[in-house]
Amino acid sequence: MKKTIAVLPGDGIGPEVTDAAVQVLQSIAMRYGHTFHLKHALIGGSAVDAHNNPLPDETIAACEASDAILLGAVGGSKWDQNPGHLRPEKGLLNIRKHFDLFANIRPLKAIPALLGSSPLKEEVAKEVDMVIVRELTSGLYFGEPKRRTEKAGVDTLVYTRDEIERIVDQAFEIARGRRGKVTSVDKANVLETSKLWREVVEERKAFYPDVEVEHMLVDSAAMKLITDPRAFDVMVTENMFGDILSDEASVITGSLGMLPSASVRSDGFGLYEPVHGSAPDIAGQNKANPSAAILSAAMMLRYSFGMHTEAAAIEEAVMSVLEDGYCTGDLSDAGKQVVSTERFVTKVVEELERELVSEHIMYSYV
Numbered sequence: 563m564k565k566t567i568a569v570l571p572g573d574g575i576g577p578e579v580t581d582a583a584v585q586v587l588q589s590i591a592m593r594y595g596h597t598f599h600l601k602h603a604l605i606g607g608s609a610v611d612a613h614n615n616p617l618p619d620e621t622i623a624a625c626e627a628s629d630a631i632l633l634g635a636v637g638g639s640k641w642d643q644n645p646g647h648l649r650p651e652k653g654l655l656n657i658r659k660h661f662d663l664f665a666n667i668r669p670l671k672a673i674p675a676l677l678g679s680s681p682l683k684e685e686v687a688k689e690v691d692m693v694i695v696r697e698l699t700s701g702l703y704f705g706e707p708k709r710r711t712e713k714a715g716v717d718t719l720v721y722t723r724d725e726i727e728r729i730v731d732q733a734f735e736i737a738r739g740r741r742g743k744v745t746s747v748d749k750a751n752v753l754e755t756s757k758l759w760r761e762v763v764e765e766r767k768a769f770y771p772d773v774e775v776e777h778m779l780v781d782s783a784a785m786k787l788i789t790d791p792r793a794f795d796v797m798v799t800e801n802m803f804g805d806i807l808s809d810e811a812s813v814i815t816g817s818l819g820m821l822p823s824a825s826v827r828s829d830g831f832g833l834y835e836p837v838h839g840s841a842p843d844i845a846g847q848n849k850a851n852p853s854a855a856i857l858s859a860a861m862m863l864r865y866s867f868g869m870h871t872e873a874a875a876i877e878e879a880v881m882s883v884l885e886d887g888y889c890t891g892d893l894s895d896a897g898k899q900v901v902s903t904e905r906f907v908t909k910v911v912e913e914l915e916r917e918l919v920s921e922h923i924m925y926s927y928v
């Protein structure tokens with residue numbers, strides 16, 4: 563297959579982890595005979611520095627001419643005092659909105675090699691297998707008016723019925739392919755948007771009689787996530803709640819550096835990005851955990867290109883390297899050998915190539 567991928571490394575550790583994901587994609591291309599044409603472009607703070615715009619037109623054009631987008635992370639203290647339209651994060655919000663990437667899918671599954679790093683009891687952590695489906699292009703992040711005076715700040719929370727319907731339907735579809743349970747998280751005891759959200763979930767569930775539905779208030783869901791996340795299969799929620807709950811949930815797997823995500827629209831086009839940020843505290847030190855970015859690339863192969871075998875090969879390679887006893891510094895309590903970002907990705911690529919060699923050996927015996 564020939565595919566064009568827009569690669570947007572961004573800021574901080576973004577370039578380091580994106581580079582790692584690209585190395586893995588190159589190995590996959592060789593192994594499976596694909597051609598991945600990579601178009602690098604700027605986003606976030608690096609784009610503000612070069613073009614005074616966190617999402618330059620050239621970047622949008624590169625993405626429009628691509629089959630999928632791979633993104634690192636944006637942000638950093640260098641740009642913290644910038645006005646809103648020149649903040650790196652604005653580039654990320656704008657690209658999600660521009661491409662109508664309304665569904666942010668954040669899978670969370672126990673990693674056997676890292677159970678010791680989870681704050682949960684091992685017998686609980688080992689059974690976690692859930693997906694957070696976060697609405698990504700509406701809510702507080704985008705509602706108007708949004709303004710600031712010296713004495714007050716205003717953000718507006720708006721959800722339309724259509725916006726809720728499409729994300730809820732997405733969650734029902736995902737649940738059908740899994741254990742068939744949707745937990746809808748809201749704050750319906752206080753917020754009008756949440757009351758509408760709950761109403762829409764109740765209406766849509768009639769179309770998915772095979773899926774079990776429960777409603778949970780967000781404060782209670784936050785508690786349940788770290789007491790017994792085994793109760794969740796698919797969690798669907800609005801933009802801001804999903805942002806907070808997914809960072810909380812990431813620690814269950816051992817580190818924020820392990821969690822990948824896909825931001826997609828209905829036709830399968832998507833942007834793939836780690837859940838973590840630009841981690842300025844470790845940027846440029848060859849310390850970042852590249853797993854979330856590498857696993858995001860695997861999600862891209864699976865969801866946007868239908869390359870299921872290739873995606874599984876990447877996931878298995880990352881798990882094998884962890885099983886073999888290697889990790890990055892964020893997992894230093896896992897009782898493994900701490901290696902650099904570069905060393906970790908070399909190990910993952912070696913693992914992919916080792917599988918290739920053993921396939922050839924098997925073939926020669928046939």
Ligand SMILES: NC(=O)c1ccc[n+]([C@@H]2O[C@H](COP(=O)([O-])OP(=O)(O)OC[C@H]3O[C@@H](n4cnc5c(N)ncnc54)[C@H](O)[C@@H]3O)[C@@H](O)[C@H]2O)c1
Pocket residue numbers: 575579634635636637638639651654818819820835836837838839840841842843844849850851852854890892
């Ligand atoms: N998708 C994105 O681009 C994105 C997401 C979240 C935050 N941000 C931005 O990133 C900047 C920093 O935000 P923050 O510090 O609150 O969150 P962060 O996710 O960047 O970092 C939180 C903590 O986790 C660690 N961490 C994160 N990813 C890691 C990895 N791959 N390997 C090892 N350790 C990792 C960091 O070192 C830090 O201690 C801010 O400007 C924020 O707006 C961007």
Ligand SMILES: CC(C)[C@H](C(=O)O)[C@@H](O)C(=O)O
Pocket residue numbers: 637651654655805837839
């Ligand atoms: C950087 C920020 C705007 C972003 C968000 O809140 O969506 C990030 O935290 C994420 O989770 O992707």
Ligand SMILES: [Mg+2]
Pocket residue numbers: 805806809837
């Ligand atoms: Mg976040």
